[in-house]
Amino acid sequence: MTDAQVWMLWPENPALSLLVLALVAMVFLYAARRPVHELLSALGALIAGPLRIGARWLAATAAEMKQRNKAVLLEHGRQEVGSRVEREFERVAALVTRDLQGYPTLQRKLLDEITRIEEDYKKCGEMPPPPPDWVEAVAAVANIKTGGSEMVQGILEEIKRSVNRIHDKTLAEHRRAYESRHKILESFMPFWRSVDKTLTAVDQKLSGLQNGAAAVDAQMQKYEAIVAKTEKAEHTLTVSAFTQFAIALLVMVVAAGGAFINFKLIALPMSEMVGAGDYLTSSMRTSEVAALVIIFVEASMGLFVMEALRITHLFPRIASLGDQMRRRILWIALVLLVTLAGVEAALALMRDMLIADKQALLQSLATAPQPVAADGWVGHIPTAGQMLLGFILPFALAFIAIPLESLIHSTRTVGGVLFVALVDTAALVLRVLANVARRMARVLITLYDVAIVVPLLMDRMARAGLAAKRGTVDVEDSAWRRS
């Protein structure tokens, strides 16, 4: 009998052995049905319970973190928009001071011009003296009948001549009067133009002021939305933080490229200062670490310059310093930065010299003579370029402070949002696992029942027979009672 046949009751008949064993097992399994069901249910609850608790705790934590993130985001947004409103007010104030401080003078000028125009207008209103009353007398004379008298004729002729003369004179005076009024009107023109120009200037200044006020209004609307803690404000601030994060990260990557070039420029010549054979770790030379330290110090100096200029606000201590002290810090940082830039330019020159020296040595060691490059002014371009880069890169690195500040501020929001999403996902996974555990217990219970289906069927049939028998007895009892 082999090991595989140990369990067989009749090794020569495996099928019968299997059948008998299965029947025996079924009996035992049927007997243990209730405790096994309870065990499986308990196991399902044992696994699902802690998972559900964990999921609930994670969901609660995520909600709490979300609230905290929202509070931080809104507070940060409030501060930012508040400072923008402040700046807009400063701009408007500057506009008012610049444009409207001369407004009294402007008004006086305008009033003077208007007064003068008014006076001239009044002058224009002075009409020439009306025609004398003798016109009616002339009309009466004209109605006099001559009656053929030569004397009357002569008198009338004389009167006509006199009248004509007076008429011409009056007409000439009338024309002169009009001419003088036209001249007055003509002299109006420059004043009108001046008034027009002055009013246009006033209009432009008021338009500028209006634009400034509109900008303040827009910022104030944002500010109010943030203070009211609206969903829209939160969403806008979150999107803005993500955008800031992406832009700052991009700029930081570019800056890291610049820092890498800077590192390559000074790492080799630094070995001339601190030695080439010393290692800080198994793969990092002391000279390389020294070069990195110089680059980091330059970046730090740049940071202090930006802080002292109040472009960035990473160090509240510097921002709260007095103007004099801040100016001192600015100058100290700037002098150090210029010194380090000078050192870098010198190191870049030394790098070129070291490489040339090494090259010369290798050429002298080579068995076959190697062609020597013509050393004209073209050969000095890389050296000059390296020195220039060595001097410029520290100043370029100084501007890292601006994207760094954006990155730090936006990382809080972006990291918070991502972490909340991660916790939410973990909660979901735990919930799913809890459900799977509970369902799995039910599936196992059903499978157990499938395995003992034969005794179960027999049990069901026996119960049904018993119930039927009880039903017959009950019917007989009730019939007996009725009778």
Added chain:
Amino acid sequence: MIRALLLALLTAALTACGDPRSHSQAVYVLVDTSGTYSQEAGKAQVIINYLLGTLQPGDSLAVARVESRSFSEKDIIAKATFDRRPSQANAQKRAFRDTTNGFVANVKQSRYTDITGGLLQGAEFLRETGAGTKTLIIFSDMQEELDKMTVRDFPIDLKQIRVVAINVVKLKTDNVDPRRYFGRLEAWQKRVQGAGASEWRVINDLERLDSIFGRT
């Protein structure tokens, strides 16, 4: 007292920052000058020049000849531990090259070949340098010939040293029976590895030197 304590603490902190392991290399080149092999000395210069171009500041290099009795400092032609500053190291390398050039130009033949004596001298030099990687290069046909007075049949110590035999030319007798050549190399391998050497290699193509000295 407090100042001294602070100084000691500062020194300890600075020392703790550095990697205590030595990253420098030390190379000892043995050049066989016996019999007809002395004609190969020109190739030795190629190897020395290659080493001068490859070794870094802080590394050590020594060139010695194999004579009738080679266990002597007098057989060291040139030795140097290159300065940690690259510019100084380059100047040292130029001086080293000039010295070895003079030796190669005026090489004198020796009657016998005491390779074991050279190995002992080289191992001593390499251990004294304290370098992290110690290499002993034997530029020879590996045919040792000792006079009757010279005693070299005792165990030698080459622990943590790798030994590289370069340009092991075949002798006339090897051409008659190549088993002599392979047997000679096998005997040296057994002896060197028995002495605790970390590695034994034979390189006949000088273009393959990069496989030994190429830094990772």
